[in-house]
Amino acid sequence: MANVAFIGLGVMGYPMAGHLLRAGHELTVYNRTASKAAEWVVQHGGRACETPAQAAVDQDFVMVCVGNDHDLREVISGEHGVLKGIRSGAVIVDHTTASADVARELADLASRQGVGFLDAPVSGGQAGAEHGQLTVMVGGDAAVYDLARPVISSYARMVRLMGAAGSGQLTKMVNQICIAGLVQGLAEALNFARSAGxxxxxxxxxxxxGAAQSWQLEHRHKTMLAGEFDFGFAVDWMRKDLGIVLDEARRNGAQLPVTALVDQFYADIQAMGGGRWDTSSLIARLKRDA
Structure with missing residues (x-):
């Protein structure tokens, strides 16, 4: 069992940290809104700290799950960030969905202090986090990955090393490209079925x-038909992720015409006031024309 800090107790991090404690690890938590960390400690145990640096002191692993590149830099390399308190030989595991560039940047900074760093974004949504059934895509050094994998497995059903630093984030981009196209296809199919009677x-x-089977179809078609969009990953976050994808594609030359189009469809949903609806709300664009 390890001493573990968890930085970021949002809809994903809150249950992920709980799985770590139930697996027998010693947990220290930090959240920007301190009351959320205090609530977690009351519910689960462990202890809360006032800064990421304090949370990182004497830890074997520091898990991070925050919002974006800016947040990530703040909690890891900022004035009161993890790198100000972590010891040499410890490992940072970043579960934030962020850019591959920031993953490489932070991996380099950590390496200079003798600290391991893995970019390890997750897929599976809030339900996956709550049930400990996440898919984790990892970038980083193989030896560091071998150390961290048993800890990550506390809340994962699939963990795989994809390559050097940044590879986890690149794999998550592949995941989001697939989801964007699948959800738009499902929205159009449901709208067509309705229009056809x-x-x-x-x-x-x-x-x-048959061949059309997908997770999105199995888990979202009923709520999409009912116009219920409170079941998962928010449109605002999906647009953040697709922005990262499209920026990376501009650098590597990949053509993503469908992804770019679906990104604009999600912008339409935001304009309709649906920024906090889940990603299946793409059907709402089509229903308004029905």
């Missing part, structure tokens, strides 16, 4: 047993 649920039940 079909029973949408019956149509999905039939095609889900």
């Amino acid at each position: 079909l029973d949408g649920e019956a149509a999905m039940e039939v095609i889900s047993k």
